[in-house]
Amino acid sequence: MRQGLKTMREKTLLVQSGRPAGGIPHSVNPPVVRASTVLFPTVEAMQETRRRRETGEQVFSYGVRGTPTTHALEDAVTALEQGERTLIYPSGLAALSAVLLSHARPGDHIAVIDTVYPPVRQLCSSYLVPRGVEVSYFAPSPEGLKAVLRPQTSLILAETPGSGSFEVVDIPALAAIAQKNGSRLAVDNTWAAGFFLKPLTQGADISIQAATKYICGHSDTMLGTVTVRGDAFTPLFETTTMLGLCASPTDCYDALKGLRTLEVRLRRHEQSALQVAGWLAQRADVSEVYHPALEDSPGHSIWRRDFTGSSGLFAFALSPQLVEHSAAFVNALAHFGIGASWGGFESLALPVKPGPIRAAAPWAGPDTIIRLHIGLEDTQDLIEDLDQAFSRIGALA
Numbered sequence: 449m450r451q452g453l454k455t456m457r458e459k460t461l462l463v464q465s466g467r468p469a470g471g472i473p474h475s476v477n478p479p480v481v482r483a484s485t486v487l488f489p490t491v492e493a494m495q496e497t498r499r500r501r502e503t504g505e506q507v508f509s510y511g512v513r514g515t516p517t518t519h520a521l522e523d524a525v526t527a528l529e530q531g532e533r534t535l536i537y538p539s540g541l542a543a544l545s546a547v548l549l550s551h552a553r554p555g556d557h558i559a560v561i562d563t564v565y566p567p568v569r570q571l572c573s574s575y576l577v578p579r580g581v582e583v584s585y586f587a588p589s590p591e592g593l594k595a596v597l598r599p600q601t602s603l604i605l606a607e608t609p610g611s612g613s614f615e616v617v618d619i620p621a622l623a624a625i626a627q628k629n630g631s632r633l634a635v636d637n638t639w640a641a642g643f644f645l646k647p648l649t650q651g652a653d654i655s656i657q658a659a660t661k662y663i664c665g666h667s668d669t670m671l672g673t674v675t676v677r678g679d680a681f682t683p684l685f686e687t688t689t690m691l692g693l694c695a696s697p698t699d700c701y702d703a704l705k706g707l708r709t710l711e712v713r714l715r716r717h718e719q720s721a722l723q724v725a726g727w728l729a730q731r732a733d734v735s736e737v738y739h740p741a742l743e744d745s746p747g748h749s750i751w752r753r754d755f756t757g758s759s760g761l762f763a764f765a766l767s768p769q770l771v772e773h774s775a776a777f778v779n780a781l782a783h784f785g786i787g788a789s790w791g792g793f794e795s796l797a798l799p800v801k802p803g804p805i806r807a808a809a810p811w812a813g814p815d816t817i818i819r820l821h822i823g824l825e826d827t828q829d830l831i832e833d834l835d836q837a838f839s840r841i842g843a844l845a
């Protein structure tokens with residue numbers, strides 16, 4: 449980046465960050481540098497690089513520690529999340545695992561939000577608990593956290609809104625509780641894509657993303673990011689190094705490309721999702737729309753205070769007499785794919801059962817809700833598609 453203006457607004461930052469330095473002619477994005485071996489001119493130069501590397505410095509020393517492409521993505525995500533350092537992982541789940549493994553030692557207690565990305569429960573029950581870490585799940589509220597907090601709680605893991613049922617949690621309040629207790633607060637920031645929410649400026653220590661979703665944005669790449677501030681970096685860096693976790697530089701390149709258009713894609717996902725959610729909300733055959741940007745949704749006031757927008761993922765429930773036809777409704781859709789994940793350019797629909805996975809507070813809503821990811825198609829086509837699916841299941845009732 450050429451020297452000049454010191455401050456940038458966010459859209460400019462997404463375009464400028466992690467770009468090659470000026471001077472000699474260069475490509476717009478950093479090149480894909482693929483490496484296991486990195487060559488040095490002398491033994492001393494190699495030793496010096498390794499010494500700097502052990503202090504946590506971002507240096508090109510060996511493929512597993514990242515190449516200049518990885519480092520460019522790290523810098524760009526650090527700028528997006530307004531943190532101090534970022535590390536890149538081969539998936540969002542690997543990013544979550546690295547955070548848990550680096551901040552939970554035998555004898556520690558961790559508190560995990562009840563709306564957490566479900567595979568995290570498996571990591572807790574099958575790996576952490578047998579190794580002497582105690583795990584509690586908390587209802588998504590400050591009171592829920594207080595009810596399980598202990599003096600030895602090392603880590604609190606939250607997600608907001610929950611990516612299955614969309615409860616918004618008060619991050620500044622959780623951060624205040626964490627700080628008072630000497631615990632670190634980590635937030636899964638995937639729904640907001642690091643763009644609509646900045647947990648690290650609201651008191652969290654760690655912000656995690658499945659970059660697989662909106663940052664990569666094309667449903668063809670797996671990647672995770674962890675951005676930290678303060679002393680949360682050292683344990684994360686040590687664990688990541690120890691486990692040999694690294695992501696493909698080719699995938700990092702794709703993520704950097706995705707970042708350049710993140711804002712325009714997110715704004716379109718946002719507008720289209722709001723349009724579809726509004727259309728659903730006024731239907732008699734819909735009992736509930738779970739979207740924090742809707743004014744009468746439970747977490748709306750916190751969402752309005754802490755977020756700058758909303759993404760394309762939300763859910764709704766069919767009316768009680770139709771809810772048993774939720775799967776048939778999804779099967780009847782033509783423009784919505786049926787599949788895991790989200791955040792790509794295409795629309796998806798999936799029946800979700802929030803009840804069975806809740807541990808802290810029972811799920812009070814209907815047995816099945818339908819999660820939608822609103823893609824970049826024409827919204828009118830999506831609404832017409834939903835409309836014909838309502839007609840089809842209406843005939844079943």
Ligand SMILES: *Cc1c(COP(=O)(O)O)cnc(C)c1O
Nearest residue numbers: 539540541565611638658660671
């Ligand atoms: C998808 C997802 C993950 C996991 O990401 P992968 O890249 O699929 O491993 C983690 N958290 C949330 C909220 C997600 O939606």
